[in-house]
Amino acid sequence: MSEDLVVAFLLISLLYMVYVLYLSVHLIPVNPIREDGLNPKSRKRIMPDLLTEPPAIDPVYEARVYCNIPTIAERSMEGHAPHYFKLVSVQVLIRHGDRYPLYVIPKTKRPDIDCMLLPSRKPSHPQLEAFIKYMSKGSAAQMDGSLSSLPRYPSHSLCEMGELTQTEHLVASFYL
16 A cells, blocks of 8 residues: 555656646747857847837827816815914816817918807807896996906807807806
């Protein structure tokens, strides 16, 4: 019986060595390498070009990332200021996207973008028509003296440089 155990142990040891040898074979390179580290069969020299240009930037992708509305609400330590702090001011910064170009592109025609607020145009808002009626009242709208010379809402068919479109007016007003 002890002979059977010895034979079984030798057989298991042999199988283990074959298994380790099998794994080792896959780690040995297929082509032999000379002592100087060069492969004798390789005739091709690969010269890496270290001065390659970075990949081209997709302007449409960049514009969508930079100009689109925020998708997450940022939170901070609201309501947790020390008792000796006093609120002095609140500043709201809006980065808007859907607007007329900021500058003229040479050798191109100005785009025909209509900046009028029209309740019939999509996207729209249920209160857009009431807003237009209120703002078109003129002096009855009680505008501040410094703002009275400015138009109360976009009412011209061709946008000015950098002017928001109807879409962006509605999107920005949603966040405000």
